[in-house]
Amino acid sequence: xxxxxxxxxxxxxxxxxxxxxxxxxxxxxxxxxxxxxxxxxxxxxxxxxxxxxxxxxxxxxxxxxxxxxxxxxxxxxxxxxxxxxxxxxxxxxxxxxxxxxxxxxxxxxxxxxxxxxxxxxxxxxxxxxxxxxxxxxxxxxxxxxxxxxxxxxxxxxxxxxxxxxxxxxxxxxxxxxxxxxxxxxxxxxxxxxxxxxxxxxxxxxxxxxxxxxxxxxxxxxxxxxxxxxxxxxxxxxxxxxxxxxxxxxxxxxxxxxxxxxxxxxxxxxxxxxxxxxxxxxxxxxxxxxxxxxxxxxxxxxxxxxxxxxxxxxxxxxxxxxxxxxxxxxxxxxxxxxxxxxxxxxxxxxxxxxxxxxxxxxxxxx
Amino acid sequence: xxxxxxxxxxxxxxxxxxxxxxxxxxxxxxxxxxxxxxxxxxxxxxxxxxxxxxxxxxxxxxxxxxxxxxxxxxxxxxxxxxxxxxxxxxxxxxxxxxxxxxxxxxxxxxxxxxxxxxxxxxxxxxxxxxxxxxxxxxxxxxxxxxxxxxxxxxxxxxxxxxxxxxxxxxxxxxxxxxxxxxxxxxxxxxxxxxxxxxxxxxxxxxxxxxxxxxxxxxxxxxxxxxxxxxxxxxxxxxxxxxxxxxxxxxxxxxxxxxxxxxxxxxxxxxxxxxxxxxxxxxxxxxxxxxxxxxxxxxxxxxxxxxxxxxxxxxxxxxxxxxxxxxxxxxxxxxxxxxxxxxxxxxxxxxxxxxxxxxxxxxxxxxxxxxxxxxxxxxxxxxxxxxxxxxxxxxxxxxxxxx
Numbered sequence: 084x085x086x087x088x089x090x091x092x093x094x095x096x097x098x099x100x101x102x103x104x105x106x107x108x109x110x111x112x113x114x115x116x117x118x119x120x121x122x123x124x125x126x127x128x129x130x131x132x133x134x135x136x137x138x139x140x141x142x143x144x145x146x147x148x149x150x151x152x153x154x155x156x157x158x159x160x161x162x163x164x165x166x167x168x169x170x171x172x173x174x175x176x177x178x179x180x181x182x183x184x185x186x187x188x189x190x191x192x193x194x195x196x197x198x199x200x201x202x203x204x205x206x207x208x209x210x211x212x213x214x215x216x217x218x219x220x221x222x223x224x225x226x227x228x229x230x231x232x233x234x235x236x237x238x239x240x241x242x243x244x245x246x247x248x249x250x251x252x253x254x255x256x257x258x259x260x261x262x263x264x265x266x267x268x269x270x271x272x273x274x275x276x277x278x279x280x281x282x283x284x285x286x287x288x289x290x291x292x293x294x295x296x297x298x299x300x301x302x303x304x305x306x307x308x309x310x311x312x313x314x315x316x317x318x319x320x321x322x323x324x325x326x327x328x329x330x331x332x333x334x335x336x337x338x339x340x341x342x343x344x345x346x347x348x349x350x351x352x353x354x355x356x357x358x359x360x361x362x363x364x365x366x367x368x369x370x371x372x373x374x375x376x377x378x379x380x381x382x383x384x385x386x387x388x389x390x391x392x393x394x395x396x397x398x399x400x401x402x403x404x405x406x407x408x409x410x411x412x413x414x415x416x417x418x419x420x421x422x423x424x425x426x427x428x429x430x431x432x433x434x435x436x437x438x439x440x441x442x443x444x445x446x447x448x
Numbered sequence: 449x450x451x452x453x454x455x456x457x458x459x460x461x462x463x464x465x466x467x468x469x470x471x472x473x474x475x476x477x478x479x480x481x482x483x484x485x486x487x488x489x490x491x492x493x494x495x496x497x498x499x500x501x502x503x504x505x506x507x508x509x510x511x512x513x514x515x516x517x518x519x520x521x522x523x524x525x526x527x528x529x530x531x532x533x534x535x536x537x538x539x540x541x542x543x544x545x546x547x548x549x550x551x552x553x554x555x556x557x558x559x560x561x562x563x564x565x566x567x568x569x570x571x572x573x574x575x576x577x578x579x580x581x582x583x584x585x586x587x588x589x590x591x592x593x594x595x596x597x598x599x600x601x602x603x604x605x606x607x608x609x610x611x612x613x614x615x616x617x618x619x620x621x622x623x624x625x626x627x628x629x630x631x632x633x634x635x636x637x638x639x640x641x642x643x644x645x646x647x648x649x650x651x652x653x654x655x656x657x658x659x660x661x662x663x664x665x666x667x668x669x670x671x672x673x674x675x676x677x678x679x680x681x682x683x684x685x686x687x688x689x690x691x692x693x694x695x696x697x698x699x700x701x702x703x704x705x706x707x708x709x710x711x712x713x714x715x716x717x718x719x720x721x722x723x724x725x726x727x728x729x730x731x732x733x734x735x736x737x738x739x740x741x742x743x744x745x746x747x748x749x750x751x752x753x754x755x756x757x758x759x760x761x762x763x764x765x766x767x768x769x770x771x772x773x774x775x776x777x778x779x780x781x782x783x784x785x786x787x788x789x790x791x792x793x794x795x796x797x798x799x800x801x802x803x804x805x806x807x808x809x810x811x812x813x814x815x816x817x818x819x820x821x822x823x824x825x826x827x828x829x830x831x832x833x834x835x836x837x838x839x840x841x842x843x844x845x846x847x848x849x850x
Contacts, residue, residue: 165573165580237497245804285806302804311651317588318573319580335580337573338496338566341588343506347651349803353506353566356497379495380566437650 157184166332166371167322177334178371185369185376189360193367195375198393200326206387206442207327207414208398209424210301213447214408217292217299219244221400221409225303228388228399229374230366232358239352241385242303242400246287249296303400304329304350304385305433305441312342312351321382327414327442328387330372336381343382347437351384387411414442451848455614458848462840463833469686474832477825484822487815488563496566499816504808505799509820510564512791514557516671517827518642519664519790521553521598523672525635526702532628538695542680544842547606548834549676550635554599556827563819587645594638601631610841615848639664652798654731663713664790669706671786673699674779679835681776689839697770703782704763710786711760714753727805731797734807744809748792755785 163169163177178195185193222242225231231239293299310329313321320335321342343351357379369375370390377383388398392411396402401409412419421444424430428446466474490498501508527546530536562568573579574592583589605627612619640661646652647660677699680691718736721729733739738746759782762768769775801807812820840846 161569168580243804285804311649314585315587315649317582317586317592319582320573335570335573336567337570339564339588340506340566341586343503344646344799345649345651347803349503349806352503354495355499355501355566356495379497 189365196370204326205414207421209410209444211408214406215299220403224399224403234359243285245300246284246297305443308440311345315341315345333381338380459837477829480825483818487818500812505810509812512795514560516790517557519668522635522639524550526673538692547602550602552831559823653728654798666706666709674783677779678776730801735797752785752788755781
């Protein structure tokens with residue numbers, strides 16, 4: 084691998100990737116990190132809408148017979164409509180409710196952003212499989228950024244890195260066959276005899292990456308232009324946003340898991356139990372459709388870090404990748420990195436025969 | 449109106465007029481609801497984590513039973529169709545019992561869907577106007593529609609017939625017969641749409657073929673009448689209602705015919721998939737032979753195949769088919785064979801391997817099994833009560849007295 088100029092990365096003694104936005108990236112829009120104005124202006128809007136908010140809360144208090152703030156917000160949350168169909172005012176109330184509940188729950192000042200898609204933006208992603216070393220920093224950074232459940236009982240990761248074995252052709256094994264006993268040898272990444280995985284092993288635990296006999300293929304949600312998961316949802320809780328990502332309104336999901344069945348990329352994860360998100364590890368900068376804490380019985384998936392990218396920042400996985408294998412940008416902007424990759428590199432999409440038209444591209448130099 | 453209230457009262461009080469065996473049967477079923485209540489409580493409070501389901505295999509026993517029971521509900525039409533279309537009198541007389549079975553089976557379907565949903569508290573999101581009903585895009589909305597429609601059709605047809613019998617007045621055929629014929633076509637639609645629910649997913653190659661609906665219907669029309677034969681024989685030997693031998697013969701002929709088609713389609717699939725197995729045959733190969741040393745489903749597949757094949761062979765022989773002592777046992781064997789074939793044999797390997805090629809085994813937890821058994825028990829309680837009242841009306845025990 085060294086002749087390809089890919090650095091050998093020792094997984095064990097690298098520092099933990101930083102989840103917050105540091106000076107590493109200058110956002111393309113020129114806006115400074117985390118200093119967007121929208122949450123503030125939204126809060127003003129909430130004040131303007133205070134009358135109806137109070138009215139709603141009052142009703143909730145009457146029904147529950149309690150004036151406990153958390154109980155009331157939760158109560159109202161149970162009866163809110165589908166986020167996409169809410170009026171501006173209802174959206175503001177929903178965000179405010181969540182901010183209050185999360186702040187109480189996680190003992191910190193949590194913001195729940197509702198920034199909408201911008202015009203003339205279509206997010207796209209490109210991944211250089213030639214460069215990927217399989218270090219899985221992207222996986223870890225994603226979990227820190229996006230508040231997934233962690234721990235032994237329920238560990239949720241949106242990115243999985245598939246280890247693709249190179250295979251072998253040898254004189255000694257001519258009669259053995261690999262993996263079966265058919266006398267046929269298989270080169271390339273076609274089969275692994277190890278037991279669990281046919282195409283790509285994603286539970287690999289080596290001391291060092293990359294391993295000599297493998298290359299790596301990270302997968303996550305492909306943000307399809309024709310997403311099969313969206314079509315099958317009986318309540319339209321999952322839908323494609325105007326700037327491209329397929330998102331989930333966690334409060335509207337009924338947990339039927341049709342979308343998990345329909346996804347050809349195994350990109351969706353389910354909260355089988357109550358998610359385990361330690362207070363101190365919780366990322367307080369959230370978006371309603373993105374990394375806000377989830378509840379049990381709902382589906383979740385990669386959103387291209389909607390809470391970051393709509394503020395002109397890169398997704399956490401792009402930021403953390405030590406070899407620069409991950410590129411992200413606006414597909415409608417001919418000068419964006421991702422468009423330049425599409426123009427100059429050899430690009431392919433995963434399972435193109437599915438006609439899902441992913442906005443996640445793979446390429447080699 | 450007063451007559452109608454009287455009907456409900458009489459029907460209801462007749463339900464409690466049973467012998468010791470009747471009460472033992474109901475008591476046994478009720479006993480199964482104790483672990484069911486606990487299981488449901490655990491699943492509702494802890495979440496689906498108490499089941500054996502994972503991100504890899506996210507549809508399991510609940511949906512497997514659901515798919516099978518849709519078939520049983522549709523299978524009730526094997527009484528209605530000969531009875532009304534071919535005016536086959538032995539079945540025409542007792543057609544209402546088929547409607548009662550359909551009602552109970554659809555209710556069981558709904559119970560299994562409720563068990564499958566991780567957020568039953570949010571089901572109102574699916575109700576049009578107050579929620580969003582993603583029609584016509586989502587196949588699940590089609591399925592909900594046809595199932596609810598079938599339930600209503602059978603409730604109306606069944607109880608209209610019983611009510612008229614109860615009051616002794618003639619049926620209004622202009623109202624009744626069109627509904628009966630609609631319900632016959634509708635029965636086909638429920639199982640067709642249930643097949644569409646899973647075979648419209650290219651991500652799951654094992655299900656993604658056009659043969660699925662007809663295979664569903666053919667095995668359903670074998671499992672449904674197989675169950676009905678058993679029920680009829682229980683009714684024959686325990687109540688005054690005599691169901692003619694000819695009715696049983698007709699049903700067992702339907703079982704043989706439909707099972708033949710079902711087995712033929714299974715063979716077609718096996719040959720097509722395994723002659724040159726591609727990655728898309730992974731599910732079927734895992735089901736039949738196991739893969740990489742993982743072979744949970746292998747005994748189920750072969751057991752089910754043996755049950756269906758031997759049941760089919762036995763029923764082909766008229767002497768055995770008309771031996772009413774062994775007939776119910778063969779029917780139970782076929783019923784169980786199809787239950788495994790359509791449940792564990794179809795639903796679960798659809799998810800194995802996953803779309804990225806991972807083989808992950810699924811084994812249901814005790815809570816999951818308790819919930820399934822409880823759903824069946826509750827369904828059978830409903831079925832018993834419905835049949836009891838209907839038999840009372842047919843016998844004239846439940847009758848309007850001025």
